[in-house]
Amino acid sequence: MTPAAIVPLGAAGPIIPNYGAGSSSCAVRNHFFCTDWFGHNWGPVLWPALRGHIVLTVVAVAIGFVIAMALALAAHRYRVLEQPTILVTTFLYTIPSLALFELLVAPVGANVYSAEIALVSYTLLILFRNILAGMREVPTEVLDAADGMGMTRTQSLLRVELPLALPAIVAGLRIAVVTTIALATIVYTIYDAGLGVPIHTALGEGPFKTELIAAGGLTILLALVADGLLVLVQRLLTPWARVRGG
């Protein structure tokens, strides 16, 4: 079979180098965890994936927070908006991630926008619920006191209600962040970013244990670290609200 549409080769054909120079026998034999592979591939594979994962999460939660805050403030003012908002956000939350990503690819394309729209959708329910619940927790006596001090509605909101709602808001942020980090592992099916990329590569190679454990471990670690950071943030911002037990 000599296809006519190729440039004729030199008699010797291509020079094939010895690729063995950079390989690791531990990886070839697919041992549990190969530290040399990990060290070698942190820079080109794992760190870019981790960095991309963090960016995906932060953007999604930030945008989700802004939208949920707006919705919660509106529902706080006009009770009638609460049920429809819960309905819509629950609807979005119920669609499995793989399906939602593919559904968005049709109108939006297989790009970062589809990924972010989906990730944002999943944060809305929990953030909306928690922000609203937090604001509702504020005792009416406090609101009356603020009113009595002559605060406008906006001032009361910014100086009294939202700060007192912080524990609930941060609790919601914690859940949203952890959920988004877990969901972002699926982003690779439509857009080349996140820790799902090395997981996908590893799955296709045996599965390749070291890469799987590295990428999977990083995802879980990221979630736990982010959760811990938010708890710290909450403690810093609301030292008066330390409620023990429960």
Next chain:
Amino acid sequence: MHEFVEAFRFIVHDGAVAGQPALPSLGYLTLQTLKVGVIGLAISLVVAIPVGAWLGHLHRGSFFAINTGNIGRALPSLVVLAIGDAFLGLGLTVVELALVILAVPPVITNAYLAIDSVDREIVDAARGMGMSAGQVLARVELPLAVPLIFAGIRTASVFVLSTTTIASLAGFSGSLGDIIANETSYHFSGVLGAAICVAGLTLAVDAALAFVQRALTPRGLRLLAQERRASTRLVRALASAGP
């Protein structure tokens, strides 16, 4: 948006693809997904509800119950499935194991909080009437806890169906995810059609559970107030329970 038109055509033709006579039909894969999901959910509920409810009844183990939920949330479905695949191979048993691992945490947390947050006065009144601990749990606490327990079941059902489709990415064969993972054979119209079916299936299951929830909720219980009270409890509990 012609892709949606083609996707609907795919659905209407039960997943037939030109030039590929022997692909499994859409209906078959939908039923398979449902089967795998129902088994996983059932096992999870059998394990998690008794544990969570009993702990809630005793008002103990809140740290465990709430942090199980936190840790469960931090486990990506794909990672659990991939680890299962790497060390145990990906058969139905391993997929069901992954489903149980992922679905149990939210159910335990919700069952615990649901029972724990039942008005103590009501429980005391029941005790005062001479009910045993088991009777209090079964006849008083559980019925009052139905809304929040069902919230947990519905969350778990979404996890379960979602993970069943993701299992196909890890190499499992026997769910609608097979289509989504196999765009080469089914083309994008098939993938989109399968995605629509997955969404539809999950929403239908959720609606069915909502119906059951309504049927099981004792009459005279003001649902919105109950849910609001329970979700406040959940929020407060999460706010106080750090890592």
Next chain:
Amino acid sequence: MPGSNGRRRNHHRAGALSVLLVAALSIALAACGSSKSSSTSSTSTPAPAASGPGVGKPAVTIGDKNFSEENILGALYAEALRAKGYKVTLKDNVGSSEIIYKALTAGGLDMYPEYTGVLLSAVAGQTRNPASATAAYRQAKAFVEPHGLTLLKYTPFFDSNALATLPSYASSHGLKSIADLKGLGRSVKLGAPPEFATRFEGLPGIKQEYGVNPTFVPIAIELSYKALEGGQVNVQNVFTTDGQLLSGKFTLLADPKHVFGFQNVAPVVRRSALATEGPAFAETLDRVSSLLTIKAIQQMNAAVSIDKQTPASVAQQFLHANGLA
């Protein structure tokens, strides 16, 4: 007054809250900005060579599909062009054939490497197999040309489905081609991923063309060679460019009726890009393609999937050894 301290503290807390909100928003905006450049994905844009026919030409974007052989091809073409001074952005893992083809026609990409048979079946929607490699190439080229695209020269290697077996099994049953399996009937255990059982380029096809009727055993792709060596199957569906075939431990059965089609690779490229980038662009790509024999690709696949090296580093080593980078 007891309230004044409280008010100041509340003010402080509210201030902290608004700082948090502003910080969140600015992180979001900064991240949006940075994700438009290349920090989220493995899109890479290393600096091109300082001299060469590509210097001064407009930047070009190459994509590849989401499996390692395509990643290797993408890296090969991108690095070879960069060595000639072209500014190249490589987008890895763009998606499946349909998605990447759509990206190409929409203008998001200028080129990507495609398999002629896959172009015909997945993109053109053809259901009949072409009769030869050149026919497949010609039909694929004819399909893309009305869309402002063209195919450059195709590679010597082809990555088609194949059936492999152990040399001991082949010699004891006198197997040279798939047709020879007919006599063994159901005693032959044939392993393959589930889609093999349903695609024409799979079980139905070989049953029809060769009259074979093996027992089908579903085996996931990554477990192919393990299953074959372990005796779980007698014959296994593999790909002609798999790195494992270099070990000499496996024999491929011939497919004289070409049930598995033709899958040589050719870069699909926008004609407008060819025009603006100059003749050296296509020449460089053709030169790379000409070097890609089956052995060369098998070695690269082995380095990536068995030795777990990255496609980029493997491509770099190959080009360097052949004086192209």
